[in-house]
Amino acid sequence: MKEFLMIALGALIFVVVFQIAKASEYVSILKGEEKTRKQNNRINAFFLLGFLVFGLIGVWYCNELLYPKTLFPQGSASVEGEEIDSMMMITIILTGIIFFITQILLFWFSFKYQEKDNRKAYYFAHSTKLELIWTTIPAIVLAILIVFGLKAWFKITGDAPKDAIVVEVTGHQFAWEFRYPGPDKVLGKTNYKLYTPKNNLGVDFNDPASHDDIHVNTTMHLPVGVPVKMVIHSQDVIHDVGLPHFRLKMDAVPGIPTTQWFTPKITTEEMRKKTGNPEFTYEISCDQLCGANHFAMRGVIIVETMEEYKKWLAEQTSEYSNLFPEKSAPATNTTDSTAKQTAQVLETKK
Amino acid sequence: MSSVATVQHAGVHEVHHEHHHHETFISKYVFSQDHKMISKQFLVTGIIWAIIGGLFSVIFRLQLGFPDTTFPWLEDLLGHWAAGGKLKPEFYYALVTMHGTILVFFVLTAGLSGTFANYLIPLQIGARDMASPMLNMLSYWFFFLASIIMFASLFVQTGPASGGWTIYPPLSALGDASSGAVVGMDYWLVSMAMFIISSLLGGLNYITTILSMRTKGMSMTRLPLTVWALLFTAILGVLSFPVLFSGVILLLFDRNLGTSFYLSDIVIAGKILPNEGGSAILFQHLFWFLGHPEVYIIALPAMGISSEIISVNSRKPIFGYMAMVGSLFAICTLAFLVWAHHMFVTGMNPFLGSVFVLLTLLIAVPSAIKVFNWLTTLWRGNIRFTPGMLFSIGFVSLFISGGLTGIFLGNSALDLHLHDTYFVIAHFHIVMGVASIFGMLAGIYHWFPKMFGRYMNNTLAYIHFWVTIVGAYLIFWPMHYEGLAGMPRRYYDYSGWNSFKMFAGLNEFISFVVIIVFAVQLLFVFNFFYSMYKGRKVTNQNPWQSNTLEWTAPIHPGHGNWPGEIPEVYRGAYEYSKDGKEFIPQNVPVGEEETKGH
Numbered sequence: 001m002k003e004f005l006m007i008a009l010g011a012l013i014f015v016v017v018f019q020i021a022k023a024s025e026y027v028s029i030l031k032g033e034e035k036t037r038k039q040n041n042r043i044n045a046f047f048l049l050g051f052l053v054f055g056l057i058g059v060w061y062c063n064e065l066l067y068p069k070t071l072f073p074q075g076s077a078s079v080e081g082e083e084i085d086s087m088m089m090i091t092i093i094l095t096g097i098i099f100f101i102t103q104i105l106l107f108w109f110s111f112k113y114q115e116k117d118n119r120k121a122y123y124f125a126h127s128t129k130l131e132l133i134w135t136t137i138p139a140i141v142l143a144i145l146i147v148f149g150l151k152a153w154f155k156i157t158g159d160a161p162k163d164a165i166v167v168e169v170t171g172h173q174f175a176w177e178f179r180y181p182g183p184d185k186v187l188g189k190t191n192y193k194l195y196t197p198k199n200n201l202g203v204d205f206n207d208p209a210s211h212d213d214i215h216v217n218t219t220m221h222l223p224v225g226v227p228v229k230m231v232i233h234s235q236d237v238i239h240d241v242g243l244p245h246f247r248l249k250m251d252a253v254p255g256i257p258t259t260q261w262f263t264p265k266i267t268t269e270e271m272r273k274k275t276g277n278p279e280f281t282y283e284i285s286c287d288q289l290c291g292a293n294h295f296a297m298r299g300v301i302i303v304e305t306m307e308e309y310k311k312w313l314a315e316q317t318s319e320y321s322n323l324f325p326e327k328s329a330p331a332t333n334t335t336d337s338t339a340k341q342t343a344q345v346l347e348t349k350k
Numbered sequence: 351m352s353s354v355a356t357v358q359h360a361g362v363h364e365v366h367h368e369h370h371h372h373e374t375f376i377s378k379y380v381f382s383q384d385h386k387m388i389s390k391q392f393l394v395t396g397i398i399w400a401i402i403g404g405l406f407s408v409i410f411r412l413q414l415g416f417p418d419t420t421f422p423w424l425e426d427l428l429g430h431w432a433a434g435g436k437l438k439p440e441f442y443y444a445l446v447t448m449h450g451t452i453l454v455f456f457v458l459t460a461g462l463s464g465t466f467a468n469y470l471i472p473l474q475i476g477a478r479d480m481a482s483p484m485l486n487m488l489s490y491w492f493f494f495l496a497s498i499i500m501f502a503s504l505f506v507q508t509g510p511a512s513g514g515w516t517i518y519p520p521l522s523a524l525g526d527a528s529s530g531a532v533v534g535m536d537y538w539l540v541s542m543a544m545f546i547i548s549s550l551l552g553g554l555n556y557i558t559t560i561l562s563m564r565t566k567g568m569s570m571t572r573l574p575l576t577v578w579a580l581l582f583t584a585i586l587g588v589l590s591f592p593v594l595f596s597g598v599i600l601l602l603f604d605r606n607l608g609t610s611f612y613l614s615d616i617v618i619a620g621k622i623l624p625n626e627g628g629s630a631i632l633f634q635h636l637f638w639f640l641g642h643p644e645v646y647i648i649a650l651p652a653m654g655i656s657s658e659i660i661s662v663n664s665r666k667p668i669f670g671y672m673a674m675v676g677s678l679f680a681i682c683t684l685a686f687l688v689w690a691h692h693m694f695v696t697g698m699n700p701f702l703g704s705v706f707v708l709l710t711l712l713i714a715v716p717s718a719i720k721v722f723n724w725l726t727t728l729w730r731g732n733i734r735f736t737p738g739m740l741f742s743i744g745f746v747s748l749f750i751s752g753g754l755t756g757i758f759l760g761n762s763a764l765d766l767h768l769h770d771t772y773f774v775i776a777h778f779h780i781v782m783g784v785a786s787i788f789g790m791l792a793g794i795y796h797w798f799p800k801m802f803g804r805y806m807n808n809t810l811a812y813i814h815f816w817v818t819i820v821g822a823y824l825i826f827w828p829m830h831y832e833g834l835a836g837m838p839r840r841y842y843d844y845s846g847w848n849s850f851k852m853f854a855g856l857n858e859f860i861s862f863v864v865i866i867v868f869a870v871q872l873l874f875v876f877n878f879f880y881s882m883y884k885g886r887k888v889t890n891q892n893p894w895q896s897n898t899l900e901w902t903a904p905i906h907p908g909h910g911n912w913p914g915e916i917p918e919v920y921r922g923a924y925e926y927s928k929d930g931k932e933f934i935p936q937n938v939p940v941g942e943e944e945t946k947g948h
Contacts, residue, residue, distance in 0.1 A: 017813065017873065018880075021809035022807065024809040025886065040735070041735050048735075051819070051820070058823070059827070062831070066856070069835055070835045072834065084764060084766060088758070088834075095757055098754060099750065102721055106743065106750070107743075109725060109729050110728060113664070113728060113729065113731045120732065120930075121664060121730065122731075124666065124667070124669065124729075125669065126672070130722075134722040142711045142712070142714055142715065146707060150704050150762075156763065157700035195622055202617070236524075236527060236618040237518075238518055238520070238521065238630055240770065242770070245836070245849070249766050249767070254613075254615050254616050255613075255615035255627075256629065256697065281848045281849075283847060283848060285850075287771070288770060289443070289521065290521060292528060294841070294842070295840075295843050295846075296843075296846060298847065
């Protein structure tokens with residue numbers, strides 16, 4: 001019933017607007033079309049000026065309202081992100097200047113040079129000098145932006161520092177899995193064909209390097225101030241490790257591992273104090289449409305001090321000992337079904 | 351109409367003669383080979399698609415703006431896709447996908463190029479019709495076929511394609527990955543294949559016609575900028591659509607024949623797939639090799655239309671004609687060399703990324719030239735604010751706003767933060783979505799009197815313009831801030847996220863504005879169809895006092911366009927306010943300005 005009323009109301013407004021519009025057409029014929037046209041011209045020119053003025057106020061107001069909600073007031077949570085933030089500021093300022101100049105000229109010219117009976121348009125077909133000026137200026141501005149941008153780009157996408165902690169990140173519909181290499185600092189080999197619901201990362205437990213690997217899901221712990229290198233995989237469709245607070249992003253592509261490194265510089269605790277938000281959390285958003293629950297593919301990063309991180313790490317047990325609690329010997333001697341299957345798959349692959 | 355028919359008889363023209371005698375309802379309105387009728391077919395089909403695509407955005411904006419509210423009427427409309435009055439995520443994504451596909455391809459490619467290339471090319475260059483009217487007709491009917499198939503996919507049990515308009519595999523390749531990929535995706539791909547054929551048939555025709563059928567005296571440097579823009583658009587389409595075609599065919603193979611072009615190392619729904627060695631990134635290269643030129647396929651006609659309308663209504667020549675043509679050419683060339691800027695975060699080689707940064711930001715130079723030239727055209731003009739002119743000014747404003755944010759996204763370092771956030775949504779909706787819609791609407795308002803011999807209602811047009819431009823900025827401007835906060839696009843619900851839930855109020859506001867703007871578009875649609883039959887009749891052959899050739903044709907041009915000889919051209923298209931004459935049409939011989947010009 002409510003919907004019906006809404007539709008009826010909408011239709012009514014429609015009819016009223018249309019009747020007014022139709023009537024204005026007859027009025028214009030009565031008044032003289034040329035006269036009405038000129039009157040409309042003045043009204044629209046005035047509106048264009050009004051649009052400029054209110055538009056500029058709106059831009060300012062929108063900024064007042066929404067800037068505090070962006071990530072810039074709290075600063076980048078990673079060392080590398082600082083570069084992106086300063087780059088962003090340079091770009092905002094340069095494009096902002098161009099934006100205001102061109103928009104003001106556009107609407108001001110429209111208002112100022114509206115049709116007047118005593119005005120003759122000025123025949124001005126071209127000027128090589130002017131055209132050279134506005135080819136050169138944008139080219140210089142862009143050259144500046146390109147130089148700064150690429151400097152940051154090569155730094156961020158360059159090789160990770162040697163002392164970086166390695167964490168393997170795996171995305172699948174619709175969750176994140178993390179694998180830490182353990183004391184030996186080497187991740188065990190994986191093969192997607194070894195997947196079982198229990199061994200959901202397809203780890204080859206015949207590889208001794210896998211025996212001390214630690215698996216966790218959803219929440220990733222990182223120490224502050226130490227570079228971390230993420231090795232990113234996907235098991236099914238393309239996902240994306242989105243780290244808005246750290247200003248980074250990298251796709252997870254099935255069959256093609258990618259990497260991304262960064263240095264967290266503010267712990268979760270510090271950020272909670274800084275933002276005054278006790279619920280503040282570093283979140284990993286999936287930034288590549290990956291299916292029906294894409295919007296719920298949420299991960300969490302807890303950045304903590306080195307002591308806290310080491311304590312947390314010491315509390316974790318390796319996936320191998322979780323899956324094979326009775327074993328300490330190498331998997332080749334085992335009769336456990338998972339390991340057996342592992343061996344079989346590897347056999348058939350050869 | 352009878353007077354027109356007699357005039358047509360006077361024009362002794364074989365092609366036209368032959369048609370005149372067999373003209374039935376079917377040959378005149380359905381399987382017409384007259385470029386003007388085909389153009390109207392494209393336009394009306396485009397408008398119908400725009401209503402559908404716009405409606406979809408209203409429905410998914412309801413979910414985004416009011417995630418906790420249920421709308422019982424949605425269940426009546428969509429059945430089990432909105433059980434209990436709340437949209438299901440699967441169908442939310444299907445709507446997002448269809449909205450993008452429809453608006454990008456069916457409205458802003460076929461609806462825009464199809465309409466104006468067909469209508470304006472022969473009339474503005476002085477030709478009786480397209481080089482191949484038959485292929486031209488087929489171009490529309492392949493588009494129609496594509497439309498029918500895409501429309502049918504909306505009614506498939508498992509829903510239409512839902513992997514985004516970019517249809518990245520494996521999501522679009524595997525039925526286990528999303529419900530839209532069960533069958534809906536096959537419809538999408540077949541429809542797109544038909545669409546590409548349509549686009550190629552049209553494009554080849556436009557290029558051939560422009561290059562070889564210009565009237566006497568119409569040298570390339572005398573062409574109106576609309577024709578130049580449509581020429582470059584056609585070239586872009588002809589060279590890039592075949593690449594998407596191959597991408598589409600390979601995806602069809604992967605889906606149905608067990609090939610592994612795009613698939614490798616996949617475990618889905620607990621099943622280990624045998625596919626190995628494919629690359630999901632390969633598809634993105636193939637897709638964006640079309641996808642990026644596609645952006646310019648959409649934008650260039652709008653630029654051409656706006657250039658023409660701004661010049662006519664400022665009563666001034668377009669400033670820097672050659673620079674305008676040169677910048678169109680530069681944009682057209684660079685458009686082929688920047689596709690991978692959509693892929694900065696796919697793990698591409700950083701050096702390769704840097705090359706694409708350089709080439710991408712280069713596009714800003716010709717774009718800036720165009721903007722400054724439009725501004726200079728307005729400077730010291732004597733401006734008439736017809737609805738077409740207002741939409742053209744709106745186009746320039748939006749093109750500036752959206753173009754500048756491209757400088758952020760084209761810089762790979764910033765893209766690391768902004769990629770796939772609302773910043774991207776704001777950027778491309780402003781610069782290619784709304785701006786091009788403005789170009790299209792400007793064109794419709796400007797050439798409606800030529801197309802239908804009647805005027806649209808001005809009051810409705812002004813209401814339409816002002817609500818639309820204010821609404822467009824209210825919708826998309828705040829989205830930049832959401833993007834700067836890292837808010838990802840294509841989320842069904844943000845309430846579960848600490849980082850993004852503070853935008854709930856803003857999302858509600860945006861959705862509210864979307865509904866108003868959509869309602870006003872319906873006002874335009876009504877104005878369009880009403881005026882077609884009941885609008886004020888055009889009595890002046892050249893109502894805008896324009897120089898181009900289409901206004902030398904009769905008010906109701908018949909098949910063949912000019913009853914007698916095709917007019918000969920003696921001058922460029924933009925001689926406004928030259929030597930004290932307000933305008934000098936192109937067909938006025940040198941030395942005879944006094945008699946014909948004002």
